[in-house]
Amino acid sequence: MNPRVTQLRQTLARRPLLGDGATGTQLQQLGLAPGACGELWNATHPDHVRQVHQGYLDAGADLLTTNTFGGTSFVLAGHGAGARVRELNLAGARLARAVAGDRAWVLGDIGPFGGMLEPLGEASPDEVTAAFRQQTAALLEGGADVILVETMSDPAEAALAVRAAKASGAELVIATYSFQQSAAGYRTMMGTSVASALAAVLAAGADVVGANCGTELSLDDYVSLTAELVAAAAGRPVIVQPNAGSPRLVNGMICYDESAAEFAAAAPRLLAAGARLVGGCCGSTAAHIAAMAPCFPR
Numbered sequence: 001m002n003p004r005v006t007q008l009r010q011t012l013a014r015r016p017l018l019g020d021g022a023t024g025t026q027l028q029q030l031g032l033a034p035g036a037c038g039e040l041w042n043a044t045h046p047d048h049v050r051q052v053h054q055g056y057l058d059a060g061a062d063l064l065t066t067n068t069f070g071g072t073s074f075v076l077a078g079h080g081a082g083a084r085v086r087e088l089n090l091a092g093a094r095l096a097r098a099v100a101g102d103r104a105w106v107l108g109d110i111g112p113f114g115g116m117l118e119p120l121g122e123a124s125p126d127e128v129t130a131a132f133r134q135q136t137a138a139l140l141e142g143g144a145d146v147i148l149v150e151t152m153s154d155p156a157e158a159a160l161a162v163r164a165a166k167a168s169g170a171e172l173v174i175a176t177y178s179f180q181q182s183a184a185g186y187r188t189m190m191g192t193s194v195a196s197a198l199a200a201v202l203a204a205g206a207d208v209v210g211a212n213c214g215t216e217l218s219l220d221d222y223v224s225l226t227a228e229l230v231a232a233a234a235g236r237p238v239i240v241q242p243n244a245g246s247p248r249l250v251n252g253m254i255c256y257d258e259s260a261a262e263f264a265a266a267a268p269r270l271l272a273a274g275a276r277l278v279g280g281c282c283g284s285t286a287a288h289i290a291a292m293a294p295c296f297p298r
């Protein structure tokens, strides 16, 4: 048993937890080219990665997310780094762990493998499971307390990721999907409802479930989505990590419109709707997290 995970469960039972904000868009502010491999920066630009973590810790985040979203062999292979899974995930976890110390918990981040499972795609469940096993083992070895499976669209892939994390030894796994509005209500890109999406990861053993990085969702939408998530979460804690609006191109720069003040106003509404963990996704900054921090007294 990891005593930090026990402490995390006890703290979560007592008060809501504040997550951190975006990693990728923050590294882009520091010079990472859009579309470039951010995970390589765990090896080449560790000071910049530490700087992003430190900004969130200083803003009051209880949870720091590793810079390993695209750290599966599948995604890294697209950048010619498919053989560097262990190195880059280990480094990413160690960077976050070093900044977090005893002041925050480290979420070892894993995102989608970037393709489609059979029969829609060509990746077999065994291959994808092996990739998630390899990544999560390195994250836990590097000091991640929790595995965060995020931005999922396909419940089958999300379930594989949760099971792989547990098989690697994760004591606590968070699983979140990216939802969008449809005529039928909130759905993933694959057309999966909130109830079906959550049922898949709960059956796989997820301890905390929720949503991040929605497409075209306002903060008002996230409040109503939160209520739907809570209804489908079977009593498990719900996490919500909104992006700061939809990305817009302005003079060649990607911009996000929702301000820190708007996040501060949304935080009590998300908590009232039943969220127990709240952070930010793409476009959110340390200022967004600091603005929400008064709602999360330690």
Ligand SMILES: [Zn+2]
Binding pocket: 212, 213, 243, 281, 282
């Ligand atoms: Zn995002």
